[in-house]
Amino acid sequence: MELALFIIFGLIAVAGALNFLFQRHPINSALSLVTVMMSLAVLYWSLGAEFLAAAQVIVYSGAIMVLFVFVIMLLNAGEEERTTGSRMAYIAGFPGAAAIFCLLSFVFLTERKALGNANIGGYLNNFTSNISEISTVLFTKLLLPFEVTSVLILVAILGAVVLARKEQ
Amino acid sequence: MSPNVIALLPEIVLTITGVLVMLIEAVLTPGTSRKSLGWFAILGTIASGAAAFYQLQFGTVQAYSGSIQIDAFSVFFHVLIAAVVLVTLLGSLDYFHGHATHAGEYFALSLFGAVGMMLMTCSVELLMVFIGLEISSISTYIMAGFRKGQATGSESSIKYFLLGSFATAFFLYGIALAFGATGSTSIAAIAAGLGSSATPLMAFMALAMIIIGIGFKVSAAPFHVWTPDVYQGAPAPVVGLMSTAPKAAAFAVLLRITFSGFPGFEPRWALLIGIIAVLSMTIGNLGALLQKDVKRMLAYSSIAHAGYLLVAFTAFPKDAIASAAFYIATYSAMNVGAFAVITQVSGYDETSRTAEDFTGLALRRPVMAALLTFFLLSLIGIPFTGGFFGKFYVFSAAIGAGHIWIAVLGLANSGFACFYYLRLIAALYTKSLKDVTTAGEDIAHPFTATTIPAGIGLTLAAAATLILGILPGQVLQLAQRAGTTSLAPVEKASMPVIEVK
Numbered sequence: 001m002e003l004a005l006f007i008i009f010g011l012i013a014v015a016g017a018l019n020f021l022f023q024r025h026p027i028n029s030a031l032s033l034v035t036v037m038m039s040l041a042v043l044y045w046s047l048g049a050e051f052l053a054a055a056q057v058i059v060y061s062g063a064i065m066v067l068f069v070f071v072i073m074l075l076n077a078g079e080e081e082r083t084t085g086s087r088m089a090y091i092a093g094f095p096g097a098a099a100i101f102c103l104l105s106f107v108f109l110t111e112r113k114a115l116g117n118a119n120i121g122g123y124l125n126n127f128t129s130n131i132s133e134i135s136t137v138l139f140t141k142l143l144l145p146f147e148v149t150s151v152l153i154l155v156a157i158l159g160a161v162v163l164a165r166k167e168q
Numbered sequence: 169m170s171p172n173v174i175a176l177l178p179e180i181v182l183t184i185t186g187v188l189v190m191l192i193e194a195v196l197t198p199g200t201s202r203k204s205l206g207w208f209a210i211l212g213t214i215a216s217g218a219a220a221f222y223q224l225q226f227g228t229v230q231a232y233s234g235s236i237q238i239d240a241f242s243v244f245f246h247v248l249i250a251a252v253v254l255v256t257l258l259g260s261l262d263y264f265h266g267h268a269t270h271a272g273e274y275f276a277l278s279l280f281g282a283v284g285m286m287l288m289t290c291s292v293e294l295l296m297v298f299i300g301l302e303i304s305s306i307s308t309y310i311m312a313g314f315r316k317g318q319a320t321g322s323e324s325s326i327k328y329f330l331l332g333s334f335a336t337a338f339f340l341y342g343i344a345l346a347f348g349a350t351g352s353t354s355i356a357a358i359a360a361g362l363g364s365s366a367t368p369l370m371a372f373m374a375l376a377m378i379i380i381g382i383g384f385k386v387s388a389a390p391f392h393v394w395t396p397d398v399y400q401g402a403p404a405p406v407v408g409l410m411s412t413a414p415k416a417a418a419f420a421v422l423l424r425i426t427f428s429g430f431p432g433f434e435p436r437w438a439l440l441i442g443i444i445a446v447l448s449m450t451i452g453n454l455g456a457l458l459q460k461d462v463k464r465m466l467a468y469s470s471i472a473h474a475g476y477l478l479v480a481f482t483a484f485p486k487d488a489i490a491s492a493a494f495y496i497a498t499y500s501a502m503n504v505g506a507f508a509v510i511t512q513v514s515g516y517d518e519t520s521r522t523a524e525d526f527t528g529l530a531l532r533r534p535v536m537a538a539l540l541t542f543f544l545l546s547l548i549g550i551p552f553t554g555g556f557f558g559k560f561y562v563f564s565a566a567i568g569a570g571h572i573w574i575a576v577l578g579l580a581n582s583g584f585a586c587f588y589y590l591r592l593i594a595a596l597y598t599k600s601l602k603d604v605t606t607a608g609e610d611i612a613h614p615f616t617a618t619t620i621p622a623g624i625g626l627t628l629a630a631a632a633t634l635i636l637g638i639l640p641g642q643v644l645q646l647a648q649r650a651g652t653t654s655l656a657p658v659e660k661a662s663m664p665v666i667e668v669k
């Protein structure tokens with residue numbers, strides 16, 4: 001069951017990501033990104049991370065993608081113009097990305113015994129819902145990072161105002 | 169006062185000042201001078217530095233369930249960051265003359281950026297480090313693009329934003345892997361969990377990712393490609409700030425993570441950082457040699473200096489932290505000073521860009537030329553300047569740990585670096601052809617007098633560079649104390665009740 005879910009939604013995610021890259025119209029790309037986000041949410045859920053799955057749907061598919069689509073609509077962006085791309089991307093970019101992918105796969109595969117397996121619906125098996133765990137940690141141990149995020153958001157808003165305002 | 173408030177005092181002071189600056193800016197009539205806001209921001213920065221000094225008496229204190237730790241190490245970097253921001257603010261008070269549109273936001277962003285950097289230096293919890301890193305990065309991304317009229321400004325900002333976000337992703341991935349390998353994001357708990365970790369390879373990958381992320385932020389080779397373009401396009405005072413304070417904060421984070429979080433992996437990461445150090449020194453110095461634009465040259469020079477600094481990581485822990493902290497202080501003083509001079513000489517529109525434009529500066533503005541010469545000599549590492557002692561301590565610490573090869577490469581590099589610094593100094597004292605033809609009436613370089621606040625800022629930077637070169641004792645002592653306290657284990661009772669008399 002887990003394996004089947006993983007394979008189906010993993011494939012959908014990869015296909016969505018590829019479609020995202022190859023589509024020429026921004027709206028099509030944005031919509032395929034929604035597909036990627038939703039299938040990732042299913043993967044998170046099947047790995048026992050219910051909170052992450054819910055946050056993924058609400059934050060990414062809900063808030064961020066809606067904003068993307070709005071911006072694309074407002075800018076009235078047409079089909080993108082293709083350039084040949086930089087030579088550095090082909091010489092260093094693709095081998096570099098492949099090397100990092102291989103390295104990470106190697107690390108995870110060598111240590112797969114120690115890492116263990118994930119079960120579908122983690123809290124059904126050992127009765128610890130990670131939602132309550134996360135909320136406890138967030139408001140006790142990680143209270144300061146949680147609160148200081150407000151400064152981060154303030155800086156981002158201030159920056160948006162600065163960049164959007166007209167020079168006088 | 170509760171220990172939590174005391175531990176966070178410098179950040180609280182800065183945040184309140186920043187919010188007030190932001191709110192007052194909104195009610196001021198458009199077009200009026202924002203200088204009063206700048207002075208207010210300067211007061212806030214001084215107060216925050218004083219608050220950091222005040223924390224020194226409490227020894228090592230952990231607050232907010234062990235997210236942040238106040239010790240001599242954090243105080244050292246807090247004061248350093250406050251000083252850099254102070255000099256930058258003083259230098260940019262009159263920078264926006266006639267371009268007053270966003271001066272208020274500029275001051276607010278500097279303050280918020282400083283909050284982020286300070287949080288980075290005192291946090292012992294990787295998630296807290298990440299939030300601090302983001303606050304400091306986002307404010308510098310925006311400040312890099314402050315001259316919206318110029319295409320290079322926007323290029324600088326976008327490039328910095330895209331590559332910086334990419335780097336942050338690496339850093340975040342490192343945190344996630346560290347959590348996976350040790351079950352915690354707290355630096356002390358990572359060190360404790362490392363020995364019994366069932367996935368040591370993953371823990372090492374975590375550290376490598378974190379080093380890549382920090383490497384981007386401190387512009388160490390091979391993660392340096394953004395530096396010249398960003399420094400060229402960003403306003404000069406902003407470059408002075410972002411080439412020093414965020415780097416100091418990032419180095420503080422790297423010192424904490426490597427020496428306190430992953431001490432068990434020392435031989436491996438020392439080799440990795442050693443390679444990055446040699447690459448940075450060599451690429452930085454070779455690149456600087458080819459530059460005509462002075463800001464680009466200083467960008468490559470800052471890559472080389474990141475390399476010298478990384479040499480310190482190969483030394484024994486206590487020497488390494490002390491010498492690195494001292495080097496960061498000297499580098500910040502001389503680099504922020506050099507960019508303050510460039511701000512004064514070339515102004516908002518950057519009339520002087522290349523070495524040719526700086527030719528004959530000694531005839532037009534002798535004091536500025538003398539100051540720039542002094543800062544450049546310090547960047548070379550001539551005795552009686554801060555740069556000399558900085559390099560001396562770093563290389564002797566590396567030799568002390570038996571890493572002679574890296575010290576030799578570093579010395580060879582700093583000898584080689586003399587060439588391009590001296591070339592610029594020589595240009596300053598050469599009579600330029602333009603001056604001869606226009607016979608004193610220099611149209612290309614309109615003389616703008618240095619204002620009092622900018623003069624104070626320059627004096628502070630020059631004095632700091634000089635004092636670090638002649639009487640380094642006090643600062644070195646604090647740096648050594650920083651090294652000792654940041655390595656000492658914290659007792660379990662980490663929240664003593666502090667009585668304020």
